[in-house]
Every structure is written in structure tokens, then in C-alpha cells.
Amino acid sequence: MRRRTPKVGALLLLACLTLTAGAHAADSSSVVEASAEDKKAAGELYTRAMERFDDDDLETALKGFRESYERVKSPNSRFMIARTLARLGRNVEAYLEMEAVISEAETLGSKYAETASAARAKQEEIRARVGLVTITLEGAPKGTTVQVGEETLAPGRLGKPYPVLPGETSIRTKGPTGKEDSRVVTVAAGESTKVDARIRETPVEAVVEISHDRYVLDVGVHAVGESLQPSNSATRGAGLGVRVGTELLHGGLVLGIDDNIALGGGADWIGTSTEPHTWLHASFEWGIWLAPRLSLMIEPGAGVMLGSGTHLRPVARIGGRYRIWDRLHVVARLGIPDATLGVAYLR
Numbered sequence: 001m002r003r004r005t006p007k008v009g010a011l012l013l014l015a016c017l018t019l020t021a022g023a024h025a026a027d028s029s030s031v032v033e034a035s036a037e038d039k040k041a042a043g044e045l046y047t048r049a050m051e052r053f054d055d056d057d058l059e060t061a062l063k064g065f066r067e068s069y070e071r072v073k074s075p076n077s078r079f080m081i082a083r084t085l086a087r088l089g090r091n092v093e094a095y096l097e098m099e100a101v102i103s104e105a106e107t108l109g110s111k112y113a114e115t116a117s118a119a120r121a122k123q124e125e126i127r128a129r130v131g132l133v134t135i136t137l138e139g140a141p142k143g144t145t146v147q148v149g150e151e152t153l154a155p156g157r158l159g160k161p162y163p164v165l166p167g168e169t170s171i172r173t174k175g176p177t178g179k180e181d182s183r184v185v186t187v188a189a190g191e192s193t194k195v196d197a198r199i200r201e202t203p204v205e206a207v208v209e210i211s212h213d214r215y216v217l218d219v220g221v222h223a224v225g226e227s228l229q230p231s232n233s234a235t236r237g238a239g240l241g242v243r244v245g246t247e248l249l250h251g252g253l254v255l256g257i258d259d260n261i262a263l264g265g266g267a268d269w270i271g272t273s274t275e276p277h278t279w280l281h282a283s284f285e286w287g288i289w290l291a292p293r294l295s296l297m298i299e300p301g302a303g304v305m306l307g308s309g310t311h312l313r314p315v316a317r318i319g320g321r322y323r324i325w326d327r328l329h330v331v332a333r334l335g336i337p338d339a340t341l342g343v344a345y346l347r
Contacts, residue, residue, distance in 0.1 A: 131187030222342020237273030277307030
């Protein structure tokens with residue numbers, strides 16, 4: 001009977017060759033250190049990816065350029081990765097990839113100067129489609145991290161422009177003790193902004209941020225109805241009025257309240273009374289802003305009635321203002337000597 005002898009040597013040799021080939025494929029070489037065999041394989045991958053790129057098969061092209069770069073780290077294949085990302089509309093990734101191309105090409109010297117120059121030009125094109133946020137973190141304890149959107153910034157990115165999609169971007173800072181701070185910034189395409197991402201301390205005293213716009217001119221028209229008997233002979237009536245005012249103090253009258261002080265005056269013509277007459281009045285307005293669009297008002301002052309026996313009367317009103325569009329507001333007041341409903345434009 002013939003005895004079978006296992007080909008142990010052949011099996012061991014095959015296993016070694018397989019492991020060596022796998023390790024070689026997983027470990028890409030720089031374009032300077034790569035062997036002729038690696039460069040040839042990477043070149044073939046690059047050529048096929050370029051064909052897919054020219055055919056607008058961008059996902060396949062992107063995969064091919066990445067495989068080529070994984071085989072040999074060449075700035076040229078990385079440049080095409082960035083170009084493909086830009087064509088796919090993945091502008092943030094493309095901007096960051098172009099940044100890496102420039103750095104890699106400059107490190108390799110004059111041989112890749114054209115690649116670096118082309119990457120700068122293409123990055124400038126992409127720049128018009130992204131916003132840039134520069135994050136500073138001075139004085140923060142070691143171990144503090146900053147997250148922009150879904151990406152956690154490497155320490156080396158702090159203080160340098162970082163691309164974001166146009167619109168709102170969330171920025172979250174987390175300290176080594178677990179304390180966090182979040183904020184949202186808005187950056188338009190082609191624009192840039194700077195953000196101090198340090199964790200904000202809670203103030204000892206609550207200070208309300210001023211949320212309403214300052215105005216130097218308040219012009220309004222309104223319908224008027226008298227709430228007081230104007231005189232012994234004239235009946236109460238209704239009519240039209242105008243008002244002009246200006247802000248004197250933009251917030252800070254009372255701690256913890258978003259308020260302002262304004263000075264206003266106007267004239268109300270009461271045409272439906274048995275004796276038509278006019279009110280000339282002046283008052284201070286204390287506005288309490290409940291929201292950027294909404295405020296309550298308290299108005300003490302004095303008024304003079306003309307046309308049915310001239311006499312002086314106190315003015316005391318409460319009211320509200322609500323912004324309906326841009327700087328146009330609906331305004332209502334109730335008090336003495338009248339009540340009003342109208343619109344006002346704050347400029």
C-alpha cells in the first residue's frame with residue numbers, strides 16, 4: 001500500500017505568500033517609496049477611475065481613486081478624490097481633501113508644484129459654496145473638545161478656518177469634567193465667522209440680553225375712541241390720530257427685564273363728537289419686551305384738548321405692540337383720555 005505524505009512545506013509556503021500579499025495590499029506606500037509594481041498597479045486603478053470620472057460615473061470613480069491612493073499615496077490621486085467629491089456636491093469633504101492635497105504636494109517638493117497650484121485654484125472654487133468657521137478655545141482646560149456639526153475637531157484645527165454647509169451649524173464644547181456648552185452659528189456661502197467656543201460661565205446675576213431693535217423714529221397712525229367726557233357740552237366721539245416718538249434708553253432700566261424708555265407725542269382728531277375737537281398729547285413710554293416681536297407699554301403723560309374749551313388732562317395708557325412684518329407693528333392702547341388701535345413703523 002502506497003503511503004501518502006502531506007505536502008506540509010507547500011502549504012506553509014502558500015500561507016506565507018497569502019499573508020505577505022495581504023499585508024502588502026493593506027499597507028500603502030508614499031509615492032516616493034513605492035515600488036515599480038505598486039506604482040503600476042496604482043496607475044491602472046487611476047486610469048480606470050479617470051474613465052469612470054469622464055463618463056460621470058462618479059461613485060465608481062471615487063472608489064477607484066481611493067483604491068489607487070491606498071496602493072500608492074500620490075497627491076494626484078488624492079486631488080482627483082477631492083474633485084470627485086466636489087462634483088458629487090460633498091463640498092465640505094472636498095474642501096478638506098483639497099487642503100490635504102496642498103499640504104501633501106508641498107511636502108514632496110517642486111515635482112508636485114502644479115498639483116498644489118491646481119488644488120488651491122479648485123479649493124477657491126469650492127470656497128464659494130461653503131462657509132468657514134474659525135474656532136478659538138483660549139484658556140480652556142486640557143481635554144476640552146469641540147464638535148462642529150457631527151465632527152469633533154482635532155486640536156490642530158483650532159484657530160484655523162473649518163468648512164461648514166451654508167446656514168445654521170451647531171457647535172458643542174465639552175470640558176474634561178463633563179460640562180457642556182452648545183450654540184448655533186449661521187454662516188452664508190462664501191462668508192466666514194469666528195467663534196470663541198469656551199464654556200460660558202453662569203452669571204452671578206441674571207442679565208437679560210437685549211433682544212429688540214433700537215429705534216430712533218416711531219411713526220404711527222391709529223383709530224381713536226374717547227374714554228373720557230371731553231367737556232360739559234361735547235359728547236365723547238371717535239376719530240383718527242398720528243403719533244411720533246423716539247427711544248431714549250435702550251434697555252437696562254430694571255435689572256433682569258428687557259425694557260426701554262421712549263418719548264412720544266401726537267395729535268388725535270375727534271370728528272364724531274357733537275363738538276369736534278383735537279387732543280395734543282405727550283407721554284413717556286416704558287416698554288417691556290416679552291419677545292423680539294412683542295412688548296407691553298405703560299404711558300404716563302399729559303394732553304391738551306383744543307376745540308371745545310381748552311383744558312389740560314392727564315394721560316395714562318397701557319398697551320401692547322406686536323411686529324407683523326420687518327419693522328411694522330400693530331399697536332393697541334387703552335386708558336385716558338382715549339383708546340387707540342393702529343399701526344406703527346419703528347425705524
